[in-house]
Amino acid sequence: xxxxxxxxxxxxxxxxxxxxxxxxxxxxxxxxxxxxxxxxxxxxxxxxxxxxxxxxxxxxxxxxxxxxxxxxxxxxxxxxxxxxxxxxxxxxxxxxxxxxxxxxxxxxxxxxxxxxxxxxxxxxxxxxxxxxxxxxx
Numbered sequence: 001x002x003x004x005x006x007x008x009x010x011x012x013x014x015x016x017x018x019x020x021x022x023x024x025x026x027x028x029x030x031x032x033x034x035x036x037x038x039x040x041x042x043x044x045x046x047x048x049x050x051x052x053x054x055x056x057x058x059x060x061x062x063x064x065x066x067x068x069x070x071x072x073x074x075x076x077x078x079x080x081x082x083x084x085x086x087x088x089x090x091x092x093x094x095x096x097x098x099x100x101x102x103x104x105x106x107x108x109x110x111x112x113x114x115x116x117x118x119x120x121x122x123x124x125x126x127x128x129x130x131x132x133x134x135x136x137x
Contacts, residue, residue: 001026004033035079042076 004010010029016022049069052061078085104111 001030003037004029007033009033038079039076042072042079046072046076 001010001012004026009032010026014022046069049065049072052065100106103114106112106115
């Protein structure tokens with residue numbers, strides 16, 4: 001609570017210890033402050049891992065620090081956006097339903113043939129664009 005007061009995250013002048021809404025607002029402020037503090041700590045840890053990321057130490061050490069840095073990113077993101085995990089899952093489900101509704105079930109052999117044809121067209125287009133780029137260079 002001292003940190004919340006010093007950082008002006010909560011105004012204690014109107015403290016009413018018998019008002020449950022005052023306690024709720026205090027709880028929200030302290031939760032937000034706790035999340036900020038956790039992000040600060042995770043940021044320091046992230047910087048330490050990023051500083052250690054060098055190929056000079058070998059691939060195994062690099063992979064270890066890279067994986068730990070990725071895990072820290074995930075934890076910070078989840079701390080800052082706790083609602084996003086469920087929203088992402090629902091968005092993916094909705095997108096899959098919409099795709100099936102518009103284009104058909106990807107498990108269907110006919111739809112798989114259409115997907116393969118589209119992929120081949122995109123690859124041909126990418127090869128053509130790459131050859132044009134090569135001509136300019």
